[in-house]
Amino acid sequence: MARVAFLGLGVMGGPMAGHLADDGHAVTVYNRTASKASDWVAAHGGTSGDTPRAASEGAEIVLACVGNDADLRAVCLGEDGAFAGMGDGTLFVDHTTVSAEVTRELAEAAAARGIGYVDAPVSGGQAGAENGQLVIMCGGAEADYARAEPVMAAYAKLSRRMGDVGAGQLTKMVNQICIAGLLQGLSEGLAFAQKAGLDGAAVVDVIQGGAAGSWQMVNRHKTMLAGEFDHGFAVNWMRKDLAICLAEAENMGVPLPGTALIDQFYKDVQIMGGGRWDTSSLIARLAAFG
Template sequence: MTTTVSFIGLGVMGYPMAGHLAKAGLSVRVWNRTLAKAGEWASKHRGTACSTIAEAVQGADFVMTCVGADKDLTEVYEGDGGILANAPEGAVLVDHTTASAGIAEHLAAAASKKGLGFIDAPISGGQQGAENGQLTIMCGGSESDFSKASPIMEHYARAVTLLGPPGSGQKTKMVNQIAIAGLVQGLSEALHFAEQANLDVRKVVDVISKGAAQSWQMENRSGTMIDGEFNHGFAVDWMRKDLGMCLEEARKINASIPVTALVDQFYADVQSMGGRRWDTSSLIQRLRKFR
């Protein structure tokens, strides 16, 4: 029998992710807060646009969610019209939202009471990774639920890894964002220094990218940083949301992340410059402005 998958949330990530499931031959039902977006998706893929969450998840084997934040998860999962009240017993719920570890733990416990599985599965790779089916997925949950859900996630991922119990996926995504924040600030300072030193910045990047300074950010963002182009990629507003969760979790577990706290404030400066939707690599613009 064909596996039925519901996909809740068709933003820049969810839209192509659901598309990969349809291309794989699964029976896909989609729901989006803006119903026209679901209709648009269904016009381009083999699948069904649903007008309610209850309709979308009825009879589903898997329910995938990819929404904005904790409050959005509460909205789509809980209440009479939500996922928990309407998904069939035995279904596995997989949340791709970058959210708090606390909400993941809460939803996992609530799902268990309903006879449902739950995996918190935040993603890394950006819109391009979603479109190309090359996402990295960090999972928290039981071995049993993971073994059922991982073949579904592999349709849009290059790596799917179970890190531990519920909440572990979200905590691993925090590690990811902490690492990125420091890397982007360091790259911004390096490029800014090269500019101020009147060096050929592209030639400098070509040289140092062959050594220990090499990183994904350098390979994929240095060119647009040099050109001052930031209307692409992962938005500053989203990064600040993520870093806020990192800082909150760090306080809970007594982890010291002072560089992350500093970079978060630098992103606040970028927001005040009008860069709320700029890519995270726009940190360099702050240095250019305040030099």
């Protein structure tokens, strides 16, 4: 068992840190809203720190799951940042979905202090975090990943090293590109089925076992048909992720015309007031905009 710190106790980080505690790790937590850290400690034990630095002092491995590039920089850098509290030979594991640029920047800052760095974005959403069934795509040195993997196993059904630092974030970009396309196709298919007078649920029962089947189809078709979007991964966060994908693709000279279009469709959903709706709400956009 390890002495670990976990920074960020949102809908993903809170359950992930809880699984670490359940596995017997000595966990110290930090959250920008201190009351969340107090509530977590009351529920799971362990301790909390007033700053990322305070939470990270004495930890062998520090893990983070925050919002975006700026949030990650804020918890890592500066006098009160995690790196300032971490010793030589410790390891930082980032579960946030951020740009490959900030990942490489922070990995260099960590290396200058003798700290290992693994970028480890996750897929599986809130349910995956709560059930300990996340998929984790990682970038970093082989030795650093080998140290991180048994700790991450507390909340992962699968983790894999994809290459050096940044490879995890690049793999997560592929994941988000594919999800966007799948959800747009599923939205159009279900809308077509309804307009044709078919029973949408019956249609899915027939086709989900064939070539059209996907996790999104199996797990989201009923709520999509019912117009229920108060669960899962929010549109606001998906747009943040797609902006990262599109910027990286532009840097690489890789065209993503479909992804760029679907990103604009998600913008329409935001205009409709659905920024906090689940990403499957693309079907609501079809009803509103055609």
